[in-house]
Amino acid sequence: MKKSITIGMALCALMLTTSCSTRTIDLGGLSGKWNVISINGNAVTPGADGQGPSISFDVVNGRAVATTGCNRLMCGFNKDLPAGNLTFSRVASTMMACPDMSTEEALSRLFPTVTSYGRLADGSLGFY
Secondary structure (H helix, E strand, O other): OOOEEEEOOOHHHHHHHHOOOEEOOOHHHHOEEEEEEEEOOEEOOOOOOOOOOEEEEEOOOOEEEEEOOOOEEEEEEOOOOOOOEOOEEEEEEOOOOOOOOHHHHHHHHHHHHOOEEEEEOOOOEEEO
16 A cells, blocks of 8 residues: 655645545554655655655654655654644754755754644645
8 A cells, every 4th residue: 555645834725725624643653654745735755766755654662753855854753642633852963965855854944844634535644
């Protein structure tokens, strides 16, 4: 099953204009690997390795790892919040020089601003 994730604060406005609904899911619904399809409403492109960016959640240990095709972003998340709420902490990254750093820069700026998540009508996941 392919999972997709949309990240960004602008997503709330997009959802209102496209009439998508959000459903709250518990942390177990986050478990596994999600493909990042957009950040702040902007589609993302594959990295230097040809792979699209993704985020993997380890809900047992409260850890997340994002790969962008070049570097990896690692962080913790608070697994003791009520369903639908989410905060990331301790964001770290590998430091390889990449041809295009825009996706990982966008992800690293957004992780600290996320406060919640929900499943969208199309089955993807949104961070707010």
